[in-house]
Amino acid sequence: MPIWHLRKLARISVVVNDNLSLSLLIKNFFLPWHRDYSMMGYVFGLLIKILYLPIAFVIYLISIIIYTIIILVWLLLPIGTLTFIFTSILR
Amino acid sequence: MALDFDMQEKTICGYHKRNTNKFGILENKFPIFQDENESIFLLTRDHFFSISTPQITSVIKNYLRYKRFGDIKRIVANILVLPGVFIALAFIFKYTGFLDQFQPIIELLESKLVNVLFGISIFNVIILWHDFYEEKSHPIQLPKTKKIQQKEIDEIKATGFKFGRYGHLDTVSFSSEQTLELLCDFTKDNQFQTYDLFKYLLKEDYDIQQIIRRSGIEMSVSEMEEKFKIGETVIPDYPITALRSILTYAIEEAILTESRQLEPQHIFLAIIRLYPQTLKYIQTKGISIDILREIALYNNSLIAKAQRTKHLDPNIPYFNKGGIARRWIYGYTFILGHFSKDLTEEVANNRDIYGIGHDDEIENLVSVLGKLSNKNALLIGEAGVGKSSLILGVAQRINTGNVPIQLKDKRIVQLDINGLIAHSLKMGNIEELIMKAMQELENSGNAILYIDEMQELIPAKAEESSHSLAGILLPYILNSKFPIIGTVNYSDYKKYFYSNESLRQSFTNIEVKEVSTTDTLKILETKISTLEKNFNCYITFPTLVASVELAYRYIKERKLPSSAVQTIEATCSWAQSNSIQKITAEHVSKAISIQKNINITDIDQEESNKLRKLEENIRKRIIGQDEAVIAITESLRRARTDIRNPEKPIGVFLFMGPTGVGKTYLAKVVGEEFFGNKSDIIRVDMSEYQDIDSVDKFLGTTETGNVFGQTNITLVDRVKSNPYTVVLFDEIEKANPKILNLFLQIFDEGRLTSAAGETVDFTNTIIVCTSNIGSGILLQALEQDEALWGEAKDRAMIELRQSLSPELLNRFDGVIVFSPLDITQLKSVAELLLTELKKRMIDKGLNIRWTDQIPMLIANKANEPGMGARPLKRYIQDRIEGQIAKEIIEGNLKSGGEIDIKENWII
Numbered sequence: 001m002p003i004w005h006l007r008k009l010a011r012i013s014v015v016v017n018d019n020l021s022l023s024l025l026i027k028n029f030f031l032p033w034h035r036d037y038s039m040m041g042y043v044f045g046l047l048i049k050i051l052y053l054p055i056a057f058v059i060y061l062i063s064i065i066i067y068t069i070i071i072l073v074w075l076l077l078p079i080g081t082l083t084f085i086f087t088s089i090l091r
Numbered sequence: 092m093a094l095d096f097d098m099q100e101k102t103i104c105g106y107h108k109r110n111t112n113k114f115g116i117l118e119n120k121f122p123i124f125q126d127e128n129e130s131i132f133l134l135t136r137d138h139f140f141s142i143s144t145p146q147i148t149s150v151i152k153n154y155l156r157y158k159r160f161g162d163i164k165r166i167v168a169n170i171l172v173l174p175g176v177f178i179a180l181a182f183i184f185k186y187t188g189f190l191d192q193f194q195p196i197i198e199l200l201e202s203k204l205v206n207v208l209f210g211i212s213i214f215n216v217i218i219l220w221h222d223f224y225e226e227k228s229h230p231i232q233l234p235k236t237k238k239i240q241q242k243e244i245d246e247i248k249a250t251g252f253k254f255g256r257y258g259h260l261d262t263v264s265f266s267s268e269q270t271l272e273l274l275c276d277f278t279k280d281n282q283f284q285t286y287d288l289f290k291y292l293l294k295e296d297y298d299i300q301q302i303i304r305r306s307g308i309e310m311s312v313s314e315m316e317e318k319f320k321i322g323e324t325v326i327p328d329y330p331i332t333a334l335r336s337i338l339t340y341a342i343e344e345a346i347l348t349e350s351r352q353l354e355p356q357h358i359f360l361a362i363i364r365l366y367p368q369t370l371k372y373i374q375t376k377g378i379s380i381d382i383l384r385e386i387a388l389y390n391n392s393l394i395a396k397a398q399r400t401k402h403l404d405p406n407i408p409y410f411n412k413g414g415i416a417r418r419w420i421y422g423y424t425f426i427l428g429h430f431s432k433d434l435t436e437e438v439a440n441n442r443d444i445y446g447i448g449h450d451d452e453i454e455n456l457v458s459v460l461g462k463l464s465n466k467n468a469l470l471i472g473e474a475g476v477g478k479s480s481l482i483l484g485v486a487q488r489i490n491t492g493n494v495p496i497q498l499k500d501k502r503i504v505q506l507d508i509n510g511l512i513a514h515s516l517k518m519g520n521i522e523e524l525i526m527k528a529m530q531e532l533e534n535s536g537n538a539i540l541y542i543d544e545m546q547e548l549i550p551a552k553a554e555e556s557s558h559s560l561a562g563i564l565l566p567y568i569l570n571s572k573f574p575i576i577g578t579v580n581y582s583d584y585k586k587y588f589y590s591n592e593s594l595r596q597s598f599t600n601i602e603v604k605e606v607s608t609t610d611t612l613k614i615l616e617t618k619i620s621t622l623e624k625n626f627n628c629y630i631t632f633p634t635l636v637a638s639v640e641l642a643y644r645y646i647k648e649r650k651l652p653s654s655a656v657q658t659i660e661a662t663c664s665w666a667q668s669n670s671i672q673k674i675t676a677e678h679v680s681k682a683i684s685i686q687k688n689i690n691i692t693d694i695d696q697e698e699s700n701k702l703r704k705l706e707e708n709i710r711k712r713i714i715g716q717d718e719a720v721i722a723i724t725e726s727l728r729r730a731r732t733d734i735r736n737p738e739k740p741i742g743v744f745l746f747m748g749p750t751g752v753g754k755t756y757l758a759k760v761v762g763e764e765f766f767g768n769k770s771d772i773i774r775v776d777m778s779e780y781q782d783i784d785s786v787d788k789f790l791g792t793t794e795t796g797n798v799f800g801q802t803n804i805t806l807v808d809r810v811k812s813n814p815y816t817v818v819l820f821d822e823i824e825k826a827n828p829k830i831l832n833l834f835l836q837i838f839d840e841g842r843l844t845s846a847a848g849e850t851v852d853f854t855n856t857i858i859v860c861t862s863n864i865g866s867g868i869l870l871q872a873l874e875q876d877e878a879l880w881g882e883a884k885d886r887a888m889i890e891l892r893q894s895l896s897p898e899l900l901n902r903f904d905g906v907i908v909f910s911p912l913d914i915t916q917l918k919s920v921a922e923l924l925l926t927e928l929k930k931r932m933i934d935k936g937l938n939i940r941w942t943d944q945i946p947m948l949i950a951n952k953a954n955e956p957g958m959g960a961r962p963l964k965r966y967i968q969d970r971i972e973g974q975i976a977k978e979i980i981e982g983n984l985k986s987g988g989e990i991d992i993k994e995n996w997i998i
Contacts, residue, residue: 004228004229018409019414020414025416031420034422074220081217082210085206
């Protein structure tokens, strides 16, 4: 498998993670909402992150999976096509 | 100062002679190697490019065939994909039931033929995908390179090339398809038709027309052939082996112009550079190869700017930006938002480049802001050097994420002091307002406070500005937990910061220097599109070069890049008001000439005549001082034709001689003839600068004031406000020796550093010093015997050498002893004075007439040996002006009347 596809996969992972602020929010999970150190700030911050993080994580996973599928298709398509052509002829 | 494009220092061309196994550097020579045993290569800081004859031969033989094969392959693949698309659609229709009524089609879909056809289509999809993948994953991209250090070049010269240190790259692999196609098309029977290709490139586009248009010139083959005899004899055909050299020079052009690949335009530039005749051709048009390259570079920067940043491309570096939730973890600045602006947000959607020419300062500022303690920075620099742009440059780097982890997600917030005052008037309690804003800043966790003109917050300055904010705001700033960037100019730093220990300790000083002319040109390039849009004009590249050069030379009161930006804006504005659509370098000269009231445009016929007759004209007004007149007019001609050294005053002269012989008058006449009537000369009586304290006064200390408490206008102020003038230092020998030492800097470097730390420019002044040294000797000679004048002059010069230091005397362009005036010369002076009087009278509607005897009569009557022409002036004033006044009062002479000067008035 060409290294370029793996590098691209790694880049997608970095960009999606950065754009969704995934690791940033995990690192600052217990920091209150906009640094409002009142009870309200803490509760609101936690609530938002509990709601947001799973959604972001799913988007992150979907992006990774889609590109992994593309790589697999890229890898398997030539073999699959040739197999398909030969089996069609031989059938 | 001519612009230094310093492009050539990025590459080195080398050669190898196989027979002798000799390697060497090609310095400013561009040989075309045709012999197979001689090869050429190009070296950058990290790579070396080479090209071999088999590579060239293979390209010429096979490229067109390979290209044709590729084109056919793509066409066939595209055609074969189509059945697959139809079959796929048919399957979809079959499973959705649309084809239930078309049984033959259903049967056909289940046949072996359709299956094979579908497989072939998929296979062609793979072929097309592979092509796409190849293009995306391995884009042709020439590496960007930096300057090769002189040390490295010396090492190569001493020890030879160490090829192991460099990455090897093939020149051919960086050639674009268009380039390879042209090489094939213009190689016939193993001969490369260089001139035919050159003509073709000039005729066709390949972005070359864009370069020529921007350079403001027109290039035509017929003109080249007819006027410059450029043809096949100058640009000959070469055997195929010579292509190695041509392509090496072309790839050098591609690297220097920061192009992605070797394009036809680089071959064009290489051909221009290779032949002296082509270089001469463009030189006569007023441009150089450096300008053409810079335009190509500018065009490439436009392409790069227009391209979207490809974050997902693994070949391009990516910096984390924080993402959509990055603000959630930082505090709000609601109150501060009313009187501040977020610079990081402001530059986020702006594709302009900020901080050009301040790379070191940006690095320094980033490292200071990233520190754990004492992370406040004070940018010190003159107005216009680009302090604000530097901060925007840091904001831009924060946005791209190209900063250390401590500065990630930070935002630069600029405090608007006037906004704060206005908001405080609305809110009432200013102290509470500032306290809340500062709390917000501390709490935010990601704010960097930027205060422009920081001196406004220093209590001493604030008293002058009569606002009361400083006292409240400053303690918060000094004890802040957030980083602060302040800007201040040198004089205010010296005045308000230098003496304040706590302030000095709180900030790390970063000196912001004036950017180089080359960087200023880059800054102007970023403004082309905005200027063209705003002023509805087309800016040629020499306009930018002229703006930089002329601003550097003539607008000394502001620094680069601000002076150059103002110049180009003024030129565009002037051009718009004069309905000029295509702006050239001449328009810049014109705009500066108008703005500064000086003449820097090209010399036209009228002015050429005036300059030729300058000596004659001055001689008509200055009687009997030919030596002084010649010395002065020569320096003026040098100045006007731009031959003089621009780093020095136009001329520095010392005039000696008895009183009344025209020393001061010559200075005035020069002021009128060269700088125009509007420009008054600056006269400084050096007897006022005798004691040691007067040094401060001379340097324009801010504390000098008169008895009424008003600030005196000093020499420094006068030269600053009128830098194109004659400065007359009267009786310099009376000045304190410390002041004479300051003269060394003025005479030698054309500048003086004032008490306030500003640099005052004297490079556009003519400096005339007068001295009475030796006047006793000269006067004695005149009284005794005029034949002794020559000897007296020598003795006076000896006395001068004893009185003034040799360093100072050496810096004068000429020391001229003014000769005494004999009776005939005094007669001519009398004539001049009478003519001046006549002019004054004509303004009042009166006319005076005199006979030929009158001037001689005045000269004889008024002559006082050793006193020169002054007694004549007094005599005319007393006898003639007095009589005319009497006639007017008595009613004998009325407006429109005429009067004859009578001999009895004089006798």
